[in-house]
Amino acid sequence: MTAPGVQLGRRGLFALGAGGIAAATLPQAARARERTTARIVIAGAGAAGITMAARLSQRLEGARITVLDRRERHVYQPGLTLVGSGVWTPEKVISTNAQWMPRGVAWIREAVAEFDPVGNKVVTDTGRQVPYDFLVVAAGIELNYAGIEGMSEALIGREGIGSVYAGPEAAAATWREMARVAERGGVLLHGRPATEMKCAGAPLKLALLSHARLARAGTRGRSEIVYNAHNDATFSVPAIHRRVVELFGERGIRINYGHVLKAVDPGRKIATYRTANGEVELRYDFIHVVPPQRTPAALRNSPLAWQSGPLAADGWVEADRRTLRHPRFPNVFTVGDATGVPRGKTAATVKKMTPVATDNLVDVIAGREPRAAFNGYTSCPLITDIGRAMLVEFDYEGRLVPSFPFVDPLRESWFGWLVKDQLIHAVYEAMLGGWV
Amino acid sequence: MDMLTPAGILGISLALFGLPLIAAGGAVALAGLIAWIGIARAEGGRARLCAARLPAVAIGAVVGVGMAVALLAATQSGLSSLNGVLDWVVFLAPAAGAGVGAALVAWPVLALLRPASGRPAQQPAVEGDGLRHV
Numbered sequence: 001m002t003a004p005g006v007q008l009g010r011r012g013l014f015a016l017g018a019g020g021i022a023a024a025t026l027p028q029a030a031r032a033r034e035r036t037t038a039r040i041v042i043a044g045a046g047a048a049g050i051t052m053a054a055r056l057s058q059r060l061e062g063a064r065i066t067v068l069d070r071r072e073r074h075v076y077q078p079g080l081t082l083v084g085s086g087v088w089t090p091e092k093v094i095s096t097n098a099q100w101m102p103r104g105v106a107w108i109r110e111a112v113a114e115f116d117p118v119g120n121k122v123v124t125d126t127g128r129q130v131p132y133d134f135l136v137v138a139a140g141i142e143l144n145y146a147g148i149e150g151m152s153e154a155l156i157g158r159e160g161i162g163s164v165y166a167g168p169e170a171a172a173a174t175w176r177e178m179a180r181v182a183e184r185g186g187v188l189l190h191g192r193p194a195t196e197m198k199c200a201g202a203p204l205k206l207a208l209l210s211h212a213r214l215a216r217a218g219t220r221g222r223s224e225i226v227y228n229a230h231n232d233a234t235f236s237v238p239a240i241h242r243r244v245v246e247l248f249g250e251r252g253i254r255i256n257y258g259h260v261l262k263a264v265d266p267g268r269k270i271a272t273y274r275t276a277n278g279e280v281e282l283r284y285d286f287i288h289v290v291p292p293q294r295t296p297a298a299l300r301n302s303p304l305a306w307q308s309g310p311l312a313a314d315g316w317v318e319a320d321r322r323t324l325r326h327p328r329f330p331n332v333f334t335v336g337d338a339t340g341v342p343r344g345k346t347a348a349t350v351k352k353m354t355p356v357a358t359d360n361l362v363d364v365i366a367g368r369e370p371r372a373a374f375n376g377y378t379s380c381p382l383i384t385d386i387g388r389a390m391l392v393e394f395d396y397e398g399r400l401v402p403s404f405p406f407v408d409p410l411r412e413s414w415f416g417w418l419v420k421d422q423l424i425h426a427v428y429e430a431m432l433g434g435w436v
Numbered sequence: 437m438d439m440l441t442p443a444g445i446l447g448i449s450l451a452l453f454g455l456p457l458i459a460a461g462g463a464v465a466l467a468g469l470i471a472w473i474g475i476a477r478a479e480g481g482r483a484r485l486c487a488a489r490l491p492a493v494a495i496g497a498v499v500g501v502g503m504a505v506a507l508l509a510a511t512q513s514g515l516s517s518l519n520g521v522l523d524w525v526v527f528l529a530p531a532a533g534a535g536v537g538a539a540l541v542a543w544p545v546l547a548l549l550r551p552a553s554g555r556p557a558q559q560p561a562v563e564g565d566g567l568r569h570v
Binding site: 388407414430 | 439441443444446447448449450451452510511512513514516517518519520522523526527
């Protein structure tokens with residue numbers, strides 16, 4: 001972790017450089033700030049919460065912005081697949097929330113225990129009541145490892161079990177297990193849960209990267225890699241699904257459709273899957289477990305969650321999918337993983353969501369109707385090998401919407417890998433500062 | 437794209453390289469430019485620059501190749517990772533840029549370090565006998 005002095009220094013450098021030159025280069029309209037004394041509470045200090053805090057503090061003058069989150073550590077989650085495949089070290093994805101918290105924003109280091117949108121307040125886990133005029137929900141996702149029988153977070157890195165989702169240490173432990181199996185070969189199981197999940201491309205990347213690691217170790221020939229899709233597709237966007245099937249076919253990765261992980265038995269190294277034809281047991285030497293995912297209990301149990309429909313079961317926050325405004329509580333906006341919209345639980349989504357939510361919140365504060373619209377943009381630099389990736393980007397309708405018109409999103413390229421390995425981390429940090 | 441706004445480019449560049457490195461690069465470029473102008477305007481400056489031309493090109497080539505190797509090493513890739521024209525352009529552009537930049541910065545420095553004499557074409561012709569004396 002970075003020393004506090006260095007954190008301030010780095011933030012200072014950002015502010016000095018970016019603030020000075022950007023002020024000189026931004027159009028005047030973009031610099032115009034809305035005056036308000038509104039109390040804005042942001043629940044969550046992950047990528048979405050911090051970016052919203054940065055953007056709102058740039059756009060509003062006089063607003064009292066408070067961020068609520070107990071976590072001191074900030075994790076660059078898009079890098080976890082690279083840690084989990086031994087490409088990056090875990091240190092590369094770890095920083096602190098203090099490093100990114102914008103100046104002038106109050107940070108209460110307590111978690112939200114209760115949302116009370118009727119009373120316009122949240123209650124923290126110490127019992128503190130924090131009233132607000134406007135609420136931004138950026139509370140993230142809860143990984144429900146207990147939703148898989150026999151599985152717990154403590155098992156990651158033991159008995160052939162890996163899972164990059166639980167954090168940098170878990171991702172590093174995943175790599176140790178994968179590397180151990182790569183030395184002699186074996187059966188490697190991959191898959192995803194039936195719930196909504198963050199970065200649905202990550203399990204596919206891990207499958208492809210495990211192939212790359214086995215091939216480099218010379219043990220691919222005596223190994224079997226299986227991807228267990230929860231339904232009848234490897235990915236929800238048909239064009240990407242078809243391409244993944246091609247890639248898996250080229251690499252000899254077998255796909256089982258309609259397999260949802262129900263239980264693991266670390267002692268026997270057996271995974272049990274729920275299928276349409278009953279339960280199926282598969283032996284493994286390495287398994288990458290992706291847990292079922294849902295919103296934190298405080299959100300699930302609150303009136304903010306969808307009350308009916310496919311997103312109600314796991315407590316995803318109800319929102320207009322274009323404006324990101326809560327339809328029943330109009331002073332509430334939602335961004336990030338907890339948002340109950342059909343797509344988009346990636347950092348790239350946060351990058352596109354936060355300007356929309358900021359514009360619309362500022363409009364509402366100013367007494368205008370929200371005008372900005374989120375199109376469901378989700379991006380997943382789909383790593384296909386160490387040294388190659390596909391820059392797939394899509395919207396609500398599943399249309400491919402490439403940022404670079406000269407890049408074929410379904411073609412493996414070193415450029416895609418360069419973007420994933422070198423550039424996106426910088427874009428992410430610029431996003432946290434509210435610059436992109 | 438919002439990344440291609442001035443603020444976006446600046447923010448990403450700062451995150452990617454850091455202000456000290458960007459400032460150092462700018463300082464080197466500025467110093468090189470000043471040296472260039474100073475030498476070009478000085479007496480015998482053009483001759484010095486001509487004499488330093490080939491060594492500067494050699495330095496640029498070394499830096500360019502080094503940049504290419506470093507780029508592959510930094511991305512844990514090999515030439516076999518490159519897949520299509522775009523990849524080759526993206527791979528060669530920074531190498532070429534670094535090489536040309538290094539040559540342009542090294543050129544005036546080498547011109548200052550090398551003696552002005554040394555090349556027949558750089559000496560003034562002696563009028564009268566129709567021969568160039570070296």
